[in-house]
Amino acid sequence: MPRTRVDTRAEIRAVAAELFTRQGFEKTSLREVAERLGITKAALYYHFPSKADLMRGIVQPLVDEIEELLADREAADGADPRQFLADYFDVILRYRQVFELMIRDVAALAQLDLLHQMLAWRDRIYRMLVGPDASPAQIARATVAIGGLQDCALTEAAVDEFRDAALDAAYAALGR
Amino acid sequence: MPRTRVDTRAEIRAVAAELFTRQGFEKTSLREVAERLGITKAALYYHFPSKADLMRGIVQPLVDEIEELLADREAADGADPRQFLADYFDVILRYRQVFELMIRDVAALAQLDLLHQMLAWRDRIYRMLVGPDASPAQIARATVAIGGLQDCALTEAAVDEFRDAALDAAYAALGR
DNA sequence: GTCTATACGTTGATAGAC
DNA sequence: GTCTATCAACGTATAGAC
Incomplete structure (x- = not known):
């Protein structure tokens, strides 16, 4: 059941930015980011081809x-x-x-x-x-x-x- | 065959410090540090109880x-x-x-x-x-x-x- | 656009022999 | 002090269903 999102990519960036800042880039797992958004790790990979690309997007x-x-x-x-x-x-x-x-x-x-x-x-x-x-x-x-x-x-x-x-x-x- | 080392702990710190600085703490593995010194990962753990302790020592x-x-x-x-x-x-x-x-x-x-x-x-x-x-x-x-x-x-x-x-x-x- | 399921390499760390 | 062998956990990433 897909959630209602205005801009999923933007929401991912926002959550990831906060976690990356608080815990550091390496210490933050994609699973953690995904859980915060109520989606799965695999869904993240649809929006960003890699963790580094997510960082770059931010x-x-x-x-x-x-x-x-x-x-x-x-x-x-x-x-x-x-x-x-x-x-x-x-x-x-x-x-x-x-x-x-x-x-x-x-x-x-x-x-x-x-x-x-x-x-x-x-x-x-x-x-x-x-x-x-x-x-x-x-x-x-x-x-x-x-x-x-x-x-x-x-x-x-x-x-x-x-x-x-x-x-x-x-x-x-x-x-x- | 143990190498001749004056101060093994100090040598570990020196190598680790250089790698940590160049690549970052998280991106540097203990295996990498050990290989540089010609010893194994396990040997490192004799001198430092954890990776964090190694960092602290530096x-x-x-x-x-x-x-x-x-x-x-x-x-x-x-x-x-x-x-x-x-x-x-x-x-x-x-x-x-x-x-x-x-x-x-x-x-x-x-x-x-x-x-x-x-x-x-x-x-x-x-x-x-x-x-x-x-x-x-x-x-x-x-x-x-x-x-x-x-x-x-x-x-x-x-x-x-x-x-x-x-x-x-x-x-x-x-x-x- | 999002999910389940899965695969594979690497990592920090431990146990026990020498 | 150093080794071999081994572990569970975690990371990234892919395939394929819906």
Whole structure:
């Protein structure tokens, strides 16, 4: 007896995302995901060809948005670093849960050939913040700014005061 | 025929640490660790009662040092924030590989009942950097500083210029 | 689109010999 | 300390009915 579902794939992603975040990707079995939804393991395989594909389905929207943001700013050169920090921060805040999953389970991401892309992001971001020929010191400052913001995105306290102060701190770290 | 080993437990830890870091805790099997050492899986169990205990053995030295640093600074109140940032940074730099393992595989850490302790660290560090009654804005600044330094510790470029700039950036993020 | 049933490899872990 | 042999549990995945 099939259940009434508006969008089964979306529901699977939602449940899986929550379990993956709480217990980790590897420690969550497909049987567990299926039981939560009241379907069987085999039904999952109808919607997603593998566990990795399920993970990819969860993460892809965030990946696409970041890729879009980067391409956008690279096209318009002479971008404002302060504005970029704000935009980047807002993207990962909007995808807070998914972003937490990615950060908390980097090992799982590596299996999706996504790690390479993420490392490339870092270099592109550095280039935008401190230029293409940055010194180690400038790289360090950019790393503190971006890494600091990412850590802030993982905390719950998303009040405006918190967001603005985080951006101020990140910009201050750049030392401009 | 037993191999000549100075310290078998230490060698197991070293090999496991490298594999865990590269492939993730869950994706690394004990068989794989054993094969690298030229022994069998069963031999591993003589030295470590479980896979989780092996992980704990790898991580424990860093955990102990951070715990020690925090206790030390809490005893001497009125500690210098700048000095604390430097000391904390130096500890995680010294344990760079292990620290990377912990950060890259937070999901595995949760199984060791270590996540709780790490979250407690965060609060204790915030208290030292911005006081016990900090505003959300001050928490945000402390988060950028610490999160930024941790990200810096994960990169390879450990030249002095990089280290000093990272500390400057973290201190600037505090906004004092 | 979802189910039952099933297959197969791998894993963490144990027992007991040497 | 290390081995061989073995285990149950779990993972992914497929075939075929409805």
